Amino acid sequence: MQPGQWGGHAIEMTADRVIKRFPAVERGRAVCEWRALTLLHAHAPGLAPRPWEADLEAAEPTVVMSRLAGVPLRGAALDRERTDALARAVTRIHTAVPSDIVREVPVREGHLGALIVRVRRWGVTVRPQATGVVRQAMDAGLAWLARSGADVRTTGEVPAVFGAGDGNLANYLWDGVRVQVVDFEESGRSDRAFELAEIIEHVSSWVEHPLDVSAFLGHFDLTPAETVRLRECRRLLALVWLFLLTRDAATRPRNPAGTAERQAERLLDRLL
Structure with missing residues (x-):
């Protein structure tokens, strides 16, 4: 081909x-x-x-x-069987590689610190063109980021795991029995809360057939520190996606009309 x-x-x-x-x-x-x-x-x-x-x-x-067989979960009805299989695949990614090996793996691209730098740059370059609820959500998200201290917190309280580096459900293939995973170009050392947040907040997890977040997260026994970090990572990634979808709508739309506005409402809900 x-x-x-x-x-x-x-x-x-x-x-x-x-x-x-x-x-x-x-x-x-x-x-x-x-x-x-x-x-x-x-x-x-x-x-x-x-x-x-x-x-x-x-x-x-x-x-x-x-080459793997299977149908991408993106665009598919995410029933309980597929959701459970997705969680098992993600768990296996996070737990299979021994911790001593994970420590030697470079931090994955697009992790917390890099995203914060990117968001602050977009706050200067993209935000001025935004209007309505999108501008309102950007302002609320940037204000939260400024007071959250997220950029100075360490991940010392949460264990390092190997992270796939991409939450797009198109990279998770369902073969009728299990979910397998492709596309590891941004993979590397990460933490479980960040990786879970990336899947949950990815546009592919809600714009067509929503992922049952409660059922998905029910497979992960998060520590108190991971639970707090998950909430903050979800807020940050929701803000990242608002900027991405705003830019997407202005250049080459790949999502339904109004997706940026829907994302703005999602972000405002996360910040409550």
């Missing part, structure tokens, strides 16, 4: 393989993808594609993996 474009990289698919070719400027994403595939194959075989080969030093870094 001819390669198609996903983000900045090209993908080719055969009957049994997927070949990702990254531009040189995204070499780090290729490294993350290969590291995740090899770690999960070693510690959670069958959860993710099998790593076949990689050339990470090429002009276009390449990662070759097995």
